[in-house]
Amino acid sequence: MERSIKRYLPIFVIPTMAAFAIGFIIPFIMGIWLSFCEFTTVTDATFVGISNYIKAIQDAIFLHSFWYTALFAVVSLVVINVIAFLLALALTQNMRGTNLFRTVFFMPNLIGGIVLGYIWQLIFNGILAPYGKALALNEWYGFVGLVILVAWQQIGYMMIIYIAGLQSIPGDVNEAAAIDGANGITRLFKITIPMMMPSITICTFLSITNGFKLFDQNLSLTAGEPSKLSEMMAMNIYQTFFGRVGWEGVGQAKAVIFFLIVVGIGLIQLRMTRSKEVQQ
Amino acid sequence: MKRRMMALTLSSTLALSLLAGCSGGTTGTTTSGSTTGSTSGGGDAASGSVFFLNFKPEQDAQWQELAKIYTEETGVPVTIKTAASGQYETTLKADMAKSDAPTLFQVNGPVGLAAWKDYCYDLSGTPIAGELTSEDFALMNGEEMAGIGYVLETYGIIYNKALLEQAGYTAEDITNFDSLKKVAEDITARKGELGFSAFTSAGMDGSSDWRFKTHLANMPIYYEYKADGINSTDAIKGTYLDQYRQIWDLYINNATCDPGLLSTKTGDDATAEFVTEQAVFYQNGTWAYADVAELGDENLGILPIYIGVDGEEQQGLCTGTENYWCVNKNAAPEDIQATLDFMYWCVTSETGTKAMCGGEGAMPSGAAGMGFVIPFKGNLESSNLLVNQANEYVANGYTPVSWNFSTMPSEEWKNGVGSALTTYAADQTDANWDAVVKAFVDGWATEAAAAKA
Structure with a gap:
């Protein structure tokens, strides 16, 4: 065999x-x-050394997009995971209609990022219009908008992973702790969360890397307005590569830098949360 | 999820290379019995094929039909691919990397040519070059003729005659910036009573912002070049930016919408406002004729864009081209020959010229033609009202404004100016206007230097 x-x-x-x-x-x-070449089309390139990298790190907008993206990744990481975890806790209680709620919360994840971006753009601009404001006028409107959008889209997905994690915790551990006199909060922090660490590792990894790589939502919601200030890294790379004549190599160099950053952050995060995982 | 992650991590490389990897070949499937009747030398056109990457989505259907007819007549396969609006450079960049690259593509002028000059076949001496009515419509790269303009377009302020009369004016009342301002502000003052505004929304959404960051920005550039006697520069001075501010103020403060909301307004919004008679004036060009034709020819007219420069009473409409045909030098010789023959056929044959210049029912299938004015000897009279009015302006001795936006240093520059204009519109302070000036003047110098580096 x-x-x-x-x-x-x-x-x-x-x-x-x-x-x-x-x-x-x-x-x-x-x-x-x-990334070490100058080219117009990818099949005919000439080697130019590291000049693309020098241009990339001298680009003020690229540096701005890095901080903006990092902040976004952290904020969305916290928002998504806290809410998803609480929802998962709520929806694993013995309530009527939990399946319906799970489905409803998961559904936004089935819609593509571009579509979501345009729909939310209409919603946000509709809300801001009576005040004479618009999303494209302030980078922080765009930031908050993106956080709301991404949270709405991804919470359901993370919630499903957390629910699966919660359901795999053996009931007897919790029961024993309850008999020993541990209250709900203590059990949550001393038993549930430590036993949930594998799910937390996955969810935080997914949400932090998603945060860094966010592109379609960014493109359709703000398109980088005003003046590229709400442009995140992936979109900055795209715009450098396709939007600027003669900067294709720089865009490529930025993509390599971006790759290293995302891999680095992903590995650090994995190590940090892995070390907290416990054997059941 | 995993696949998505990977795809996004290296989106740019991956997307391109995948495209390159997937491009299937549709080469050399021509029937041999047919000839094109071409006399010029080079490869054997009968065995070649044509692949045109079209810039104008609004004319896609006509090109597809022309391609089919040409293939029926000559047996030469013609593929037409149209890039989505605003995506031409992106599509071209990706397609040129394929083994099956476009044989015929477009650049928008000297700045576009700088990126693609290594791909442009020298068109001097070709039959199509001989058809040009003026050498001015050729795009030169040193001694080589790198591109040939194939359509002339005109823009200005399209207006609704009936509404203008309702407000108590006629087009004759508007001869310079001051009179335009007077009319526009009077309409705004009586907006409630009249039931319409002066201008359609100056939308700064991506579908509409080119009307202002490119077309309107041409005005101060045109006057500066004219004053300095030049036709391109690496360092714009911004001599006429105060006038640019005047006209922009006029547009945004007399429009259908609050200036703070411009970033959300699209090109379709402006068209809809104009067609449903919510506004009198609409800055756009001859290409928009089909969109506004439902108002009826008797209700339509087009005015020059006055910005308040001395002597502008003699200024006409803005006429030029940013559509240059270029032939891919790296294509197979027989494909190059086939492409040249196709271009020649388009601008000389009866079917071709009728399709390119005609309006209603000009296509063999009965569909509307492209309605172009072509700078070739075979040009036919147009049924496009706006085109005919533009010709009248020239005939009456008004000086047409040339299209200098092809000398704008980069898309980046246009975007910078556009963003600054949006910010200024929402909060019209001098500080915010200084940001526009900075994007215009300093941005020009930076981008011109970056393009040269």
Whole structure:
């Protein structure tokens, strides 16, 4: 049995590997190479050394977008996870209609980012219009708008992961603690949360990396207005690459820098939350 | 989720390379029995094919039909692909990297050419170059003819005659900025009684902001170039920016909407306001004729954009082109020949010129034509009212304003000016206007330097 599986290994692995190589590894290596080049189209590039990187880090808007994005990632991380966790707690109690609520909270996640962005833009501008304001006039309107939008979109998704985590906690641990006299709050912090750490690791990883990589919502909600001040990193890269003649290589260099930042932050976050995970 | 994460992490590289990887080949499937009747040298056109990356979404249907007819007549396959509005550069950049790249594409003028000059076939001496009515419509890269303008367009302030009369004026009352201002402010003062505003919303949404950050911004640039006797510069001085502010103030403070809400107003909003008679004036060009035609030719007219410069009574409409055809030098010789033949056919054959210049029912299928004015000998009389009015202005001795926005240093510059205009509109202080001036003057210098680096 095992030998025959081994014999057919290439048939199962090669298509996937080929797709992965064509769709990911080759473009990735090409991308790194292109970040050292000057080019108009990606197939005909000339090597220029690290000048693209120098231009990238000298770009004030890129630095601004980094801080703006980092702040957004942190704020959205907290908002999404706290609310999703509370919702998960509420929806694992014995209440009527929990399934209905779970479905309702999850549904926004099924709508694409671009569509959401445009819909929320209408909503926010509708609310701001009587005051003579608009989203595009202030970078912080855009920031709050994005947080609300992303929270609305992602809370349901994280909630499902938390619900699965909550349901896997054995009932007897909680019961024993209750008999020992631990109240609800103590049980939440001493038992539920420590046992939920694997879910928390996943959810925080997803929301922090999503926060950094946010693109479609940003594009459709604010498009970087006013004057690129609400432009986040992914969009800044896109605009540099496609929006500016002669800056394609710089956009590429920014993409490589961006990749390193996201990987770095992701790894640090994983290590931090992993170390708190406990064995059941 | 995982797939999404990966895709986004390297979105730019990935997207491009995937596109490059997926482009299937549709090469050389031509039937051999047919010839194009071309006499000029180069490759054998009969075995070539044409791939036109079209800039104008509003004319996509006509190009598709023309392509089909051409293929039926000559057997040469013609592919037309139209980039989404505002996405031409992005699409071109991606498509040029494919093995199956466009053979015919567009640049918008000298600045666009700077990015694509290494891809432009020298058109001098080709039959289509001989059809141009003036050398001015060729886009030169040194000695080489890199591009050929294929459509002339005109813009100004389109107005609704009936509403203007209702307010007690006629177009003859408006001969300079002061009279335009008087009329507009009078209409605003009596807005409640009249039931309409002077201007449509000057929307700064991406679908409409080019009307102001590009087309309106052409006015101060035109006068500055004229005063200095130049036709492009690396450092704009902003001599006429006070006039730019005057006209912008007039537009935003006499419009259908509160100036603070401009960032939310789209191009469609402005069109709708004009067509439903909520406003008298609407800054746009000949290409918008189809959108406003339902008001009826007798109700439509077009005025020059007056900004308050001395002697502007003799100023006409803004006429020019930002649509230059370029042939891809890196295409196969037979494809280049096929492309040249196709271009020649479009501007000389009866079907081609009728489709490009005609209006209602000009296409063989009975659909409306493109309504262009083409700078070629084969140009036909237009049924576009705005085009004809533009011609009248020229015939009556008014000086047309040239399109200098093709010398604007970059899209980045336009966006900077646009954002500053939006901010200023919401809060019309001198400090905010200084930001517009800064984006205009300093931004120009920075972007011009960046483009050269």
